[in-house]
Amino acid sequence: MTAEEPSEIRSESTAEPPPGTPPDPYLNPRHLSLVKPPLADFYDAIKDADREINQATARRAAAIYTAQRVLADVGRARAEAAERAGGPRPPWSPEEATKEEFTCEVSALLRLPRRTAETLIEASRTLAEDLPATRDALASGVISYRHAQVIMEQAWGIRVDDPEAAARARAVFEEVLVPDAEVLTVAKLADRARRVRERTHPETITARHQKSVEDRHVVFQALNDGMASLYLTGDAEKVQAAYHRTLDTALTLQGPEETRTLTQLAADVLTDVLIGGVTPDGLGAGVAAQVNVTVPVLTLLGKSEEPGYLAGYGPIDPDTARRLAAGAPSFTRLLTHPETGVVLSMGRDTYKPPAALKKWLEVRDETCTFPGCRRSAKRSDLDHSVEWQHGGETDAMNLAHLCPYHHAVKSYTRWSPRHLGDGRIEWTSPAGYSYIVEPSADMRPPRKPKPEPKPPVPFVDVWNLDPTPDDPTPF
Template sequence: MLTVAKLADRARRVRERTHPETITARHQKSVEDRHLVFQALNDSMASLYVTGDAEKIQAAYHRTLDTALTLQRPDEERTLTQLAADVLTDVLIGGVTPDGTGTGVAAQVNVTVPVLTLLGKSEEPGYLAGYGPIDPDTARRLAAGAPSFTRLLTHPETGVVLSMGRDTYKVPAALKKWLEVRDETCTFPGCRRSAKRSDVDHSVEWQHGGQTDAMNLAHLCPYHHSVKSCTRWTPRHLGDGRIEWTSPAGYRYIVEPSADMRPPKHPKPAPKPPAPAVDVWNLDPEPNDPEEPTPF
């Protein structure tokens, strides 16, 4: 099952694969159109829209949200959305929030870069988690050393070790990062809460024999983690990153992974066609068969 946002993300990826013009050429044209728009609204309100490089806008968004999360306290009456709006305007106007919050907060963005693109041997787009395909030049630049970005390099031929079996309950940091990129959001049907702000859950509980591996781990936000633990909603991994959820009423929903992290499957060589059958009882003699008499 795809939400509207995930469907839009899937459509963007399909568009990038089928567009006749390269993403690099299109990005070079589009970056010239970056702009800032002020729009007056009713009731003494207004909106501010910024259009620019995806990685910069997303980094600014995550920094704003992360700062807003530090302000959530038991006595705070503002919602997270209201806090984020206040943080952004305070930082733009005064540099930091009035109480100094925001100093030293840096956004972290996951960028997946195919290794052949990194080496300049391919123009395959990179993937910016939470946004979608980005042009190869931007992907290479981000992988080259931007400290606030996590570089995740993928190879078209090899996979990675993604299981700790029953050796440990704790999920290793490398596997956590891999799962964060694969899931990107809470994996409960319809939920879009960021994986960064969700729990890594054993789909089959550890105490029931569940293993610590990629095919038994998935992100769930705190609310849906409780739903899964306390109700009859049950997940089942299908082995390719997809998760099938069964509701208490018996309805089934399939949640697709945000990123395909599997090594590609190489097609098997086509079998050779069988030799044609020969009817040994009806063989025509060759024209110059020495055993046959030559007609006059």
């Protein structure tokens, strides 16, 4: 077997171990035959359930693709109707609006981020139109959706100007990879798929790199216990150089008095440089990270161990919250108080929200308020849910953050929001589904409990009291 040939994983169930198996000193092999039901029944049930899951993902992909094709026809019909009607053209054409409606519908229906929903829709189309062998293997249950994703992700990278050349390359690529997907783990299949794609791609790696460099990006991911990760994707030589410089700097800090490990030092070096450093050309000078941290006032005073809240991340430990609130210049300190409120409405007197209201809404929403969207409120628009020109007020219960994309969805599609009066927003989709978005922080002043009613004072008619032997007459 060569390095290019995948090792196969085959499973056959027998009560007796295969010939040549060393004896188990703790178990007589014949004891396996006494298990009722046989162990093979459990393993067969696992395989059957896995096959059903794979088949279900194939049915989901087929349903998404069918709905996409139907709505494409609807979009064309709407475009033709708009063409006949004439009049001004909105920024999104009817076809674009219908497409984005569908993307948002799938996103909300399956509780997926928009980008994930877009990828799922494109994957469904790819399985239906470009990778028939992968689709059939998934539908029969012999490969998992994750294996199919590996094949699709590499096949998407086979992009050239000549569609026929790209189709031929994908066919060769798929012919090699689908049989491998039946016997390899996902990780091994991904490694093999990269090598096969390299051999079958019509373009050189140099030409492909020039296009791929445009996809460089940074991703932030929140983790548990007050931790997070930062992922950088860019030119291999630059990312590797940044890694080695970080590691080399960390090595210079090691010494007999240093208690931190090398990996801990490297993490500290990188964060310190990114937060306070300056690039060789001066880029970054005078720039400081701006972060909101909400600290309960009793935690700030040391009377409580209730966690603080770091915007864009979540709960942080009380000591960190107190340290940030104590005077870090790059943090906006927002203290919650059980009695203090803020002006929430400017009515129809002004269109532009005042600074205090904008800050209040930024903390309340934290992100775009469309279902499932995690775009930061700092990088979103503050939108009147009922448009100003239609009578909407500049009010906390009519204002909400929307990222530029979902702002356009609200303006140019049939998705519509409605404030429920307590910080929650109900979105209704074009298909009639309803989704409620909860506020990230409950900023309402707490309701004061109603005082307990005092018991009525009993009325005593002193003029008509009957005297008794033990109760002398009052007069």
